[in-house]
Amino acid sequence: MARLLAFNAAELLRRPGTERLLDCTLTAAELGLADNRFTPDDAIEVHLRLESLNDGIVVVGSISVPWHGQCRRCLKPLAEVAVCDVDELYQTVVTNPEAFEIVDNQLDLSPMARELALLDAPDSPLCRPDCAGLCPVCGADSNQVLCGCAAPVVASQWAVLDQLKEQLGGNEI
Ligand SMILES: [Zn+2]
Numbered sequence: 165m166a167r168l169l170a171f172n173a174a175e176l177l178r179r180p181g182t183e184r185l186l187d188c189t190l191t192a193a194e195l196g197l198a199d200n201r202f203t204p205d206d207a208i209e210v211h212l213r214l215e216s217l218n219d220g221i222v223v224v225g226s227i228s229v230p231w232h233g234q235c236r237r238c239l240k241p242l243a244e245v246a247v248c249d250v251d252e253l254y255q256t257v258v259t260n261p262e263a264f265e266i267v268d269n270q271l272d273l274s275p276m277a278r279e280l281a282l283l284d285a286p287d288s289p290l291c292r293p294d295c296a297g298l299c300p301v302c303g304a305d306s307n308q309v310l311c312g313c314a315a316p317v318v319a320s321q322w323a324v325l326d327q328l329k330e331q332l333g334g335n336e337i
């Protein structure tokens with residue numbers, strides 16, 4: 165799928181201490197990011213440095229992934245870029261439990277890139293940490309208007325709700 169991120173690593177593996185830079189741009193579609201946080205044509209920027217060791221290849225750098233969403237409190241549309249830090253190990257014989265496997269000398273970085281993108285693009289984002297949200301009574305945006313309804317939900321209460329949500333296993337409240 166994302167050929168830009170897959171290549172033959174035989175040369176690198178043959179000579180430990182060799183470096184290879186990988187700078188490229190691919191679209192969210194090419195990387196196989198299909199959920200609604202990503203637009204198919206969004207450009208994902210990849211800046212990685214690969215270095216071969218005696219028993220594998222270390223991949224470090226960053227992947228910038230544009231994502232879209234909606235503030236979970238005030239429903240404002242959001243479009244931002246998640247910068248995912250990469251620090252991964254690839255091994256032909258996996259001895260490190262966190263390492264990815266190199267099969268037939270093929271180093272395919274796309275599963276890792278996809279995983280990081282899905283992890284770092286927030287599922288239920290906030291426009292800002294202290295977003296006051298919408299008034300539960302009249303629906304006014306409490307960031308912009310003081311509607312005067314009884315018991316507006318203030319930021320500290322949102323924090324309590326967030327905590328509760330985490331304890332309940334991430335279900336929406
Ligand atoms: Zn908000």
Ligand SMILES: [Zn+2]
Binds near residue numbers: 300301303304313
């Ligand atoms: Zn109100």
